[in-house]
Amino acid sequence: MLSRVAAVKAPRTHNRRRLTGSSGRRREGGESEPQRPSMSRSVFYSAVLLLVVMMCCNTGGAAEAPGQSSEPNYKWKNIKNEGGVTVESLGVPGLLKVGSDVFAVAEAQCKKSDVIFTGIASQIITKDNADKPMEVLNGVKDKTQVLEEDGSEDPKKRVDVSRPTAVVNGSDIYMLVGKYCREDAATCKATSEKFKSGLLLVKGHVGGETGNNQIHWKETDGLPRILLATNTNPWSV
Known part of the structure; x- marks a missing residue:
């Protein structure tokens, strides 16, 4: 009889477990299933919000894609056949040797009505007269190219380029020119960021009939542009 009572009153040490409550204090009790980790509501809501934002961004980007075609198209154009344009003066001259050809290059200040642009x-310099003094760029209007927007002949839509500096690499010509918006710097409303005031790097090539080669410039999207207002750090090589 005593042995049974002792057995009943014996502590059940093997069935006791230590459990930790939400307050961090340990408590003892009977067996229970281990608690499953649960995601915080704030973490869940944050994940859902991030997903919604990403979906909205993707939708907005797809919607704006068709509008990219409205970006103004800038290109170089010869003013040879444009009426009412005169070349008032030339400045910042230089010489370029491309292959066996030598070219004179200069800034041309042009005028149409009351609007002045550059x-x-x-012009190619032939070998026949390269050994004696000569006047180059005669009939300069036929040899002048301007950078304009959407093929418009409106002088106000032209991009002024000035003080050219050019180098030759094989058959390619690279020219660095200054460019600027006609409006005040604080209110300049140039439709394309790349044509606000700063520097423009242009690539050109020689083409034309034999003995009458010309330099053809083109605005190059693949080459870097330097905006003086935003890039004040010196370059290092």
Whole structure:
């Protein structure tokens, strides 16, 4: 009889477990299933919000894609056949040797009505008269190219380029020119960021009939542009 009572009153040490409550204090009790980790509501809501934002961004980007075609198209154009344009003066001249050809390149200040704008004039110098003084860029209007928007002949839509500096690499010509918006710097409303005031790097090539080669410039999207207002750090090589 005593043995049974002792057995009943014996502590059940093997059935006791230590459990930790939400307050961090340990408590003892009977067996229970281990608690499953649960995601915090704030973490769940944050994940859902991030997913919604990503979906909205993707939708907005897809919707804006068709509008990218409205970006103005800038290109170089010869003013040879444009009426009412005169070349008033030339400045910042230089010489370029491309292959066996030598070219004179200069800034051309042009005028149409009361609007003054600048372009780039270039002319090949033949070997026949290279050994004696000569006047180059005669009939300069035929040899001048300007940078304009959407093929418009409106002088107000032209991009002024000035003080050209050019180098030759094989058959390619690279020219660095200053460019600027006609409006005040604080209110300049240039439709394309790349044509606000700063520097423009242009690539050109030589083409034309034999003995009458010309330099053809083109605005190059693949080459870097330097905006003086935003890039004040010196370059290092």
